[in-house]
Amino acid sequence: MKDSLIYEATYRMENVFAEGYIILSDYVEGIFAKDYMAIYEKDSNSIAMSLQTLSFERLVFPLSILVPFYVNYQFSMIGNMLYPGKKHVFFSSNNIDDDLYLNISVDIVQGEEADDILKQLCELRSNFQN
16 A cells, blocks of 8 residues: 555544544544444545444344444545545534544554554455455
8 A cells, every 4th residue: 555644543432432543544443442444435525435343143043142243334525635644524424413523643554564554454444345
């Protein structure tokens, strides 16, 4: 990912808070532990986002076990730019009342930590683009 900048970031919904990173390049992606965020321009006046969050469901059989699965959320934001140092509000596209607040820090991640984040991003991306 040439010419990419990686910023520390957080996102918050009503019952979820996650810390992670936003990779700003031609195609904007986020990585928050095992949550994957893809942000893309929908038109000149809004930005669309797809967020895949890892959740767990408890199955109750003779043994009670947790089964991991991903939940897909869709959001949009009025405007066409994301800025470091700002909080951005994305509105739910799934007819739920849960807006998403994305805060992109001005702190840039570099060096080995940036390489590790990009490797983790490639793994997550491959899960959702197959």
